[in-house]
Amino acid sequence: MAQIVYEGRQTDLLPGETVLDALLRIDPSVPYSCRAGLCQSCLMKATRGEVTSKSQVGLKASWVSQGYFLPCVCVPDGDLEIAGLGNEIESTSCRIESVERLCEDVARVRLRPDKPFHYRAGQYVSLVREDGLSRSYSIASLPDERLIELHVGIVSNGQMSSWLSSGEVVGQTVSLRGPLGECFYLPEDNASTLVLIGSGTGLAPLYGIARDALRSGYPGQIALYHAAKSTEHHYLHDDLSQLSSESPSLRYLPVTEQAEGELLRRIMGGEHAWPESRIYLCGSPTMVNQLRKKLYLLGADLNRIHADAFVTRAK
Ligand SMILES: Cc1cc2nc3c(=O)[nH]c(=O)nc-3n(C[C@H](O)[C@H](O)[C@H](O)COP(=O)(O)OP(=O)(O)OC[C@H]3O[C@@H](n4cnc5c(N)ncnc54)[C@H](O)[C@@H]3O)c2cc1C
Ligand code: FES
Structure with missing residues (x-):
């Protein structure tokens, strides 16, 4: 039976189990969201052992070469030693500048990054709250605009959306990981x-x-x-x-x-x-x-x- 070691603690991987499920037994606060290999909230780094190619689909080549992978879709054959995110992956701290209702169940949330945050219009970010709760949001603003704009759909009992859409969060700090995704305009485009x-x-x-x-x-x-x-x-x-x-x-x-x-x-x-x-x-x-x-x-x-x-x- 394969073993998973995470920050010095270990557990056995049950047959067919994903690394994320094993990690959650070790530490229930490990971040995740979609469990489908799409949002990258669960990103981690393997410091020993082989991760599956499926768990690296959609990751930047530089991350793949450093052993980053998505535990929610990884069912490895052998032992793995895993660390959280290293210094190689930048996280940008932001102040929540304003929250404005655009309609009954959508809020416009504007963030002021502490340092320049480079992205292409249309990409998405992993927004991480101070307690580690993490969700993906697409960027509605343009890179040369002063603030980063997100449109947050308010889901009933939704942990992140309910919190973000309440006016009380203005002034609080969140961090952004990314930018992620390939949904952006290509200037060399010759599509009609x-x-x-x-x-x-x-x-x-x-x-x-x-x-x-x-x-x-x-x-x-x-x-x-x-x-x-x-x-x-x-x-x-x-x-x-x-x-x-x-x-x-x-x-x-x-x-x-x-x-x-x-x-x-x-x-x-x-x-x-x-x-x-x-x-x-x-x-x-x-x-x-x-x-x-x-x-x-x-x-x-x-x-x-x-x-x-x-x-x-x-x-
Ligand atoms: C690549 C990517 C980009 C995204 N971009 C955006 C974006 O720009 N704006 C945005 O609003 N969201 C976006 N999302 C979804 C977002 O990441 C969260 O899943 C969403 O905000 C709900 O999170 P929550 O913590 O509020 O709800 P949770 O606490 O995660 O969910 C609470 C309950 O509500 C259900 N639920 C969650 N969302 C919905 C829904 N939409 N309709 C009905 N039931 C739901 C859940 O299944 C759960 O039962 C994106 C997701 C991905 C993967
Ligand atoms: S939880 Fe979304 S990629 Fe793993």
């Missing part, structure tokens, strides 16, 4: 159209990507679909309507999802040339997975589909 599709707070990264593309002088058309359960939940309606009236290449397309399949119907009605389009899908994992398959079947190039599924914490 950018099709940005987001549901709920999946609008956050798309808001950044659309503005980045416009500022960078993207020569094609940009279609930005925002699916929400009601018109009130089109929480950037005024900002985006104004932006599209100032920028003829941007079409803002709010979609109210009262009937099933409404988003897909609207997207199909847009008559996009899928093989030549670059597509960004962000938000609910169901929407992201369904649309990725549908658009591929309609001729979209998988290498031109960028997706961030907002996978939530698994029990």
Whole structure:
């Protein structure tokens, strides 16, 4: 039976068990969120032993070479010695500058980093509270803006979202790990159209990507679909309507999802040339997975589909 050693304490790995489950037996405060290898909240470093290649998918090459891996999807064959995050992975401390309701269940949270935080519009961060609670959030701001902007969907009994959306957190400190993810505008892009599709707070990264593309002088058309359960939940309606009236290449397309399949119907009605389009899908994992398959079947190039599924914490 393989053994896991973490900060001097050890446990046996049960058959088929992930390293994360074994670690949680040693230390219940070990951070994690999605348990699906997507959010990188559980990132750790193996200092001895072999981790699986699956547990390093999506990590930067420099992290892979240093033994970083995702314990939530790692079922190793042999013993492992594990450490928390080393100094190689930077964490930036931020002051929560403001919290503002954008609609009934979305808050705009603005953060002031203590030192320059370099990112591409549309990437995401792991936001870590002082007690170690960690969740992923996409960045809605542009790198040259003074504050980092996040759109936080308020989930009932959600540990991080309830805390973040309460005005009491203003002035408190959190740390950011990242930036992470590949959902960003590519300046060398020769796609004829950018099709940005987001549901709920999946609008956050798309808001950044659309503005980045416009500022960078993207020569094609940009279609930005925002699916929400009601018109009130089109929480950037005024900002985006104004932006599209100032920028003829941007079409803002709010979609109210009262009937099933409404988003897909609207997207199909847009008559996009899928093989030549670059597509960004962000938000609910169901929407992201369904649309990725549908658009591929309609001729979209998988290498031109960028997706961030907002996978939530698994029990
Ligand atoms: C790459 C990535 C990017 C993300 N970006 C964003 C973002 O920009 N904005 C954003 O708001 N979220 C984003 N998320 C989701 C975010 O990380 C959290 O999962 C979310 O904020 C809920 O955390 P919580 O601690 O409040 O809820 P938890 O305490 O983790 O969950 C409490 C309960 O609510 C359920 N639950 C959680 N979320 C939902 C939901 N949306 N609908 C219904 N039930 C739910 C859980 O299953 C659980 O039962 C992203 C996730 C990933 C992986
Ligand atoms: S990547 Fe491991 S918990 Fe999300």
